[in-house]
Amino acid sequence: MKILKRNSTIYRHAYSWGLLISLCAGLNGCKKLYNLPDEKDFLSVNLTYDGKSFYPILGRTTLMGTVNTDHSTTPLHFEIINPRYGDGRPYTDLFQVKPVYQWVTRYDGTEKNLEEIEAKRKLVNRPLFEVDSTGTFILWNSSTNELIPPRSKDSIDLVQNVRYFDLKVSNSGGTTIVKDFMILPWRVQDYEPYSDKNPYNGEVAPDPQDPKNPRKQSYIWPAYMNNVYGESSNQLLRTNDEFKDLVVYIRRFDGGNGHNLRFVFWDKDKKPINPESFNETNWAELVHGFNIKKTPTYVQYDVAYPIPLTNYPTKYTSGSSAKIDFGYSRIGFGGTLITAGFGLNFKIFTKGDWEIVFHFQRENPRFDNE
Structure with a gap:
């Protein structure tokens, strides 16, 4: 085994690199030492959904849509944007805020009275339609025929009555827009x-x-x-x-x-x-x-x-x-x-x-x- 001499060229290079590494660690990394930019999250341009057309029934809590992130860095932020009818008119009624039940303790069927059941859930205010932190769309059971006009009674859905929207997806790596989701709800079926x-x-x-x-x-x-x-x-x-x-x-x-x-x-x-x-x-x-x-x-x-x-x-x-x-x-x-x-x-x-x-x-x- 060859032993490096203190004044040798190889020894001096090794000592310099070791000193540099120590300096980088002491100064919270070479990134800060050399004023390098922070590492950004990855956001794939190929992020997609398993389907973009939804036909939920009003009056029922319905979960819709599964996102394929294509290895994008999570967590992601999702935001519904550009809600519009087929003729371009904007709509807002789908986002009215109404109270819905949220369970705070698991219901298991052993409750002895109505009061015990009600103690396990509480009312919270939520938009009738929203997207959650996982990218899943939710139509809440607070939706009704009066709040949201359902699809046509004669089964003919005119383009000007069909609802569309886009989805803005972002992280520190940037933003992408998934376009042209469609939602056409059925009337309440009790x-x-x-x-x-x-x-x-x-x-x-x-x-x-x-x-x-x-x-x-x-x-x-x-x-x-x-x-x-x-x-x-x-x-x-x-x-x-x-x-x-x-x-x-x-x-x-x-x-x-x-x-x-x-x-x-x-x-x-x-x-x-x-x-x-x-x-x-x-x-x-x-x-x-x-x-x-x-x-x-x-x-x-x-x-x-x-x-x-x-x-x-x-x-x-x-x-x-x-x-x-x-x-x-x-x-x-x-x-x-x-x-x-x-x-x-x-x-x-x-x-x-x-x-x-x-x-x-x-x-x-x-x-x-x-």
Whole structure:
């Protein structure tokens, strides 16, 4: 191994570089020593979105758009700019500020009353439509048909009524503009399934099998129906395009307290069936509701809206929907026990007093023993 002499040329160069490095470190780097500019973030000119056309439904909190940053340095700042109709007119109504609920503690379905639920969320003021810090667009459920005109009732969307906007994206490396996003909202659909209504105008939807017949309509169907026999025919009841033995209506009712949910059952003559007939139903855990009220014509709960409150899975949900199950049992021929039931997966987005009506419209179910 060769040892450098103190006065050698190589030694002097090494010593000078070491001294320079020490000076750079002591003076917070060579960048400041030589008055070099600060290193800037990278902002890709190829930053894109997975889609630029959005068709949300008013009255629902909807997240839209996924950004591909193309390795741009984060965090990025996003700003909606140049909101305009197709003919160039500006609009501002989409950015009205209204209160919306924000969860401060996780809802998990174990809450014992409405007060406990409300204590877990608070009202905050947000624009009806905005972009968050991740570049995701949000239409809040505070949006309504009155605040934001929805797409045309006759399904013809004229260019002058279509909304466009651009997005300004920036970091310390610069700014880029992503142009020509489009948002064309559907009118409020208070509940799901919404198969009984025309999504363009909110009126009764025609029968898909006979759309020109004004005496027929489309219905909400139950999620399932098992072992329900007809009272007169003693044949299994069915719900399909031909029979429609059991159909469902989701509708408002008058006289509630503003946060009621009611379940009603009708026979073929639209006369109420006593809920006690469904003797296998677990009424205490049918929905996440409180102050249950049972009458010969309905069962009612106090509930918090929307239903379900979040996407968090609970014993009251199936996937992203609330689920309800009604059952009853009776003795069939030969002494066999017949357990029958039907159910519905649903959502209600708008606060109010709502009832879900199950209508056996062709033949009444058989409850009596054989």
